[in-house]
Amino acid sequence: MANPLFDDRTVDFVLHDLLDASSLCRLPHFAEHGRETFDLYLTSCRKLAREQLFPAYRPMDTDTPRLEGGQVRVHPAMRELWSRMVELGIINASTPMELGGQQLPALLSVMGNAYLMAGNLSAAGYAGLTTGAAHLIEEFGDERLKRDYMARMYAGDWAGTMALTEPQAGSSLADVRTRATPTAEGHYLISGNKVFISGGDQDITENVVHLALARIDGAPAGTKGVSLFCVPKRRLINGTLIDNDCASAGVFHKLGWRGLPSIALNFGERGDCHGYLVGEAGRGLAHMFVMMNGARLMVGATATATASAAFHESLDYARTRPQGRPLAVRDPLTPQVPIIEHADVRRMLLRQKAIIEGSLALCAQAAKWADEAAHETDPEAKKRAQLLLDLITPATKTFPAEKGFESCALALQIFGGYGYTSEYPAESYLRDQKLNTLHEGTTGIQGMDLLGRKVMGDGGAGLQILSAEIAQAIEAARAAGDAQAPLSSLATQLEQAVADLGATTMELAQRGISGDRLGMMRHSTDYLEMFSLIAISWLWLRMATRATQSIAATPARGPFLRGKLKTAQYWFATDLPRTASIGALIRSGEESFDSARGEELE
C-alpha cells in the first residue's frame, strides 16, 4: 500500500473538531478564507506530497548532492519538484496579498507543509528555507532589497538560506566572527566562513540568497555586535547577475536529510563579496529571533511528519508480515498470523500514534496561536496568544523531535531485522529525525529558554494563562464524560499533574529569588519534559472530549473516534504519571551530574 504520510481524518479532526480552524476567518486578515479554501489547499498539498515528493524521497536519500567544480549539484528530480512546489504557491502561502501571497493562516500552511515534509523533507526544506529568508527581508529589509531579492524569492525564482553557524559559533551565535566592512558605496564587504548551511548552494535556481550574521568592523563583542546581512550568491547590478564571491568549500556527509545539501561557505575569498545590511546594525540576533517561533514550530511539524511517515510504513508492514502464532495456538502447522495480531506490536503502534497525534495537535495549537498573535484585532486577545505561543514554543519544537525519535525507533523495531537494513525505509526516517533535536536550538537550549526566559522571565504570567486553559479543558472533559468514557478520571489525573507543575515552578522560583540561579536551572531539560508531557496530555484530553461528544452524532466515525479515546487512555496510563517522578527529581535539586568533574566523568 502506498504510504498515506498522514491520516487525513486525523488532520481534519485536529483542524476542525479540535481547533475550529474556520474561526480564524473572523479576523479581517483571514476574511478571504474559509473551510473551502482550506480544504482545496490541503487537497493539493496531499496530492503533491503523495504523487510527486514521496516517490523521489528514497532516490534523493541515496543519490546525494556533490560539489563539482565549485558548484553543488543536487538530485536531478529536484528541479521538477521545485517548480511544482512554487506553482502550488507554498513559498508565499501566508505572505500578505499586497506582496503576492494569499494570507493563508499559519495553521493551514503548517499542516500543508507537514504533508510535504512527510513526503520528502529535503525537497520541502528548500522551500521552507526560502520562505524564512524572504520573510526576514520582508520584516527588516529596505525597499531595494525587497524589490531585488525578496520578490524573486517569494516568486520561487531564487532560493534562500539562513547562514548563521560558524565552526566556532553554533549554539553560541554571539561568537560569530564573519566580518562586514563598510564601503563608500553603501554595501559591506563580507569575509568569513560559515558551516552547516542547508541549501547553501544548488543547481535548481539561478541564485541563492543567504541571510547571514556578521560583525561590522569595530562592533562590540557579544550579541550587540552582530548584524544581519543579505549576501547573494550572485548580486544583481543594473539588472545583471554578477558572481558575488561566495565559494562552496565542501558538502558535509550527514546522517539524514540527505537530499538537502549542508555546505561550508567561504564569503569573500577574493575580497569581492557584497553584503547588504538588513534592519539595524547590531540587531542581527534580535531580528533573527523574530523568526524563531516560526522556525521552531516548523521543526516540530517536520519531526511529527517524519514520525508519521515512519508510522505508516510500520503499520502497513505489521498488517502484512506473517510471523508467529497467537499465544494460545500451539500447533506449528497452523498458518502464521500477521504481526499486528501480537499485543506487543499493537503497543508499539499505539505508542507511535499517541506521540504523533499528540505532536500534531501541539503544532497545530501553536500555529493557531501564532495566527492570533499576529492578526487578532482585540489587543488583549493578541497579547494573550503571544504569551501562550512564546511559552509553548520550546515544547512544540522539542517534544515532537525527542519523542519522534523514539517513535521512529519503534517503527523500525516493528520491521525486526529488516528494519536495520536499507531494504526498508524505517532506517532513513530514524536518521532524518535526529536533526530535529539539534537544529534551531538544541534540546538543552530549549529547556533553558522555557524555564529561564519563558516561565521565570515573565514572572509566570504565561504559565498562569496556560493553566487557566487547561482548567477549562478539565471542566469540559468532566461535563462530557459518561460511563463509557472515563473522561473524569483523566481530568482528575491532569489536574493533579498541573498542580504538581505549579508547585515545582514555585520552588524553582524561590531558588532563583534566593540567588541560587544554577540550582534553579540545573534541571531545565527535565522541566521541559515535565511541561511537555502535561501539554500533550492536555491536548489528548481535549481530543478525547471532542471524540466523546462526536460519537453519538456521527456513528459512522465510531471506530475512528474510539481510537482517539483509546490513545488518550494509553497516554494517561503510561506517560502522564511520569510527571510525578520528574517533578520530584527537579524539586530534589539532584546534582550528581552537575558536580561531577574531570575524571569522574571519564
Next chain:
Amino acid sequence: MKILVTIKRVEDYESKIKVKPDGTWIVTDGVNYRANPFDEIAVEEALRLRDANMPSEVIAVSVGSELSVNEIRSALAMGADKGILVKQAGWVDSDAVARCLQKVIEREKPDLVLMGKQAVDVDDNVTGQLLAEYLGWGQATFASKHESLESAEEKAKKPGVKLAADKASVEVIREIDGGLETLSVKLPAIVTVDLRLNVPRYASLPNIMKAKKKPVEELDPKALGVDVTPKVKVLKVEPPPARAAGIKVPDVAALVQKLHSDAKVI
C-alpha cells in the same frame, strides 16, 4: 472557443466502501467524496485547449446534489472560468444526466464538450455516448495520446486533443483494443477522455483564491424541462466475491494440468 467540461462528485476510491445490509445501495456514512478522476483529466484537457487557443472559455458543469458545488469549485480552482450546477438530490441515472446536460449545452452552445469516459462510482461509461445521440453531435470516446505521461510535451502541458487550423474540427487519438487510432471530429462534438491523456494539475493556492470569486449558476432540472425519474432500476447491490485462497502445486506438470483442466486458459 467555448469548452464545456463535466465534473461528477463520486465516492473516493480510497474510502472503504461497504454494501448496505439490505443490498439497496452502499453505506454512504463516513465515505469521503471527490471529483471523478476521469473528469479531472477532462478539466485539465479543457484548460490546455483553452490556453492554446485564446480567447476561450471553460465552463464546468455538474449534475447532482448541492454538495456537488465542491467539485465544481475544485474545477474552478484548477482554472475553469465558471460553473453550472444542475441541482438534483438523490440518485440520478446516466440517461437523466445526459438529458440535463443536453439542455445546458443547447443554452450555452459550446464548441466542444469534454467528459470523463466514465465515473469511478458505477463505471457505466454511457453518459457521453447518450449525450452525443441526444444532441445529434459527433463523438470520440477514450481520448488518449501517443506521448507518454513522462514526455516533454506532457510536462509542457500541450493538449493531446488538437484543434484543427480552421477551428472546425478536433483531432482525437483514441484507445482501442489493438492500440491507438486517430479520428478527426467535426465541431461541435463530444470527446470523452481516458486515463493516459494527461496528468491533471493540482489546484494552486492563487487559483483557489481566484475560484472563490468565479460565478456558479444553479439550475433546476424541472425548469430545464427534464424529467429525472430514473429509467434504470437498481435491483440489488452486492460486493464483489471475495478472492479465494491460492493453492500450491508440487511441480510444473501439475501447474500445466491445472491451467488446462481447471482454469481452462491453455
